[in-house]
Amino acid sequence: MGPGFLYFCEGKTSFNASYAKDYEVKMGGNYGDPDYVEHVFQYYEMPTASNHGFIIPTARNTMNERYGTVEDPIRGGTRMHNGIDLACSKDEAAWSIADGVVTDATFSSSYGYFVEVDHQNGYSSLYAHFNTLAVRAGDRVSSGQVVGYCGDTGFSAGYHLHLEIRLNGVRVDPEGYLPKLERSSIVTP
Numbered sequence: 001m002g003p004g005f006l007y008f009c010e011g012k013t014s015f016n017a018s019y020a021k022d023y024e025v026k027m028g029g030n031y032g033d034p035d036y037v038e039h040v041f042q043y044y045e046m047p048t049a050s051n052h053g054f055i056i057p058t059a060r061n062t063m064n065e066r067y068g069t070v071e072d073p074i075r076g077g078t079r080m081h082n083g084i085d086l087a088c089s090k091d092e093a094a095w096s097i098a099d100g101v102v103t104d105a106t107f108s109s110s111y112g113y114f115v116e117v118d119h120q121n122g123y124s125s126l127y128a129h130f131n132t133l134a135v136r137a138g139d140r141v142s143s144g145q146v147v148g149y150c151g152d153t154g155f156s157a158g159y160h161l162h163l164e165i166r167l168n169g170v171r172v173d174p175e176g177y178l179p180k181l182e183r184s185s186i187v188t189p
């Protein structure tokens with residue numbers, strides 16, 4: 001299993017979810033292993049995809065704050081949190097949760113330096129508070145391709161990655177669309 005995939009990936013920039021799926025299709029999907037792609041990922045210690053085909057965009061799968069109504073650490077009271085916050089230290093890489101096209105890679109006062117990726121299947125994802133961006137609007141990205149390096153820019157109370165997922169333009173709870181996340185010991189309501 002491993003060496004074939006390795007050769008397939010020669011000449012490509014990295015191992016990622018779409019390459020593993022491409023390889024499985026190329027080889028006829030006939031390994032007698034229904035969990036072939038997942039096993040490739042385990043072999044290479046790569047992130048596995050959820051049922052929706054999304055991978056966790058950070059090396060750590062730890063969620064500091066969930067989607068929904070949460071306490072506001074900056075202004076007090078509560079606020080609507082439109083995404084989830086993932087543990088990500090300063091300048092740690094964050095990558096796209098799936099293949100797509102970068103529609104925004106810019107700065108806003110709330111998101112700081114952020115990237116939005118259109119996955120061209122109704123879904124889009126947004127990654128915020130970067131220290132540095134790694135892509136530009138118009139770039140095509142693969143699942144697992146680095147889009148930025150984590151920071152604390154914009155409306156943020158510490159280094160982390162804020163992730164939003166939209167389905168047909170409507171924000172959804174990313175936790176329901178990603179592989180299982182660990183919850184940090186940081187208390188959220």
Ligand SMILES: [Zn+2]
Nearest residue numbers: 083084085162
């Ligand atoms: Zn957030």
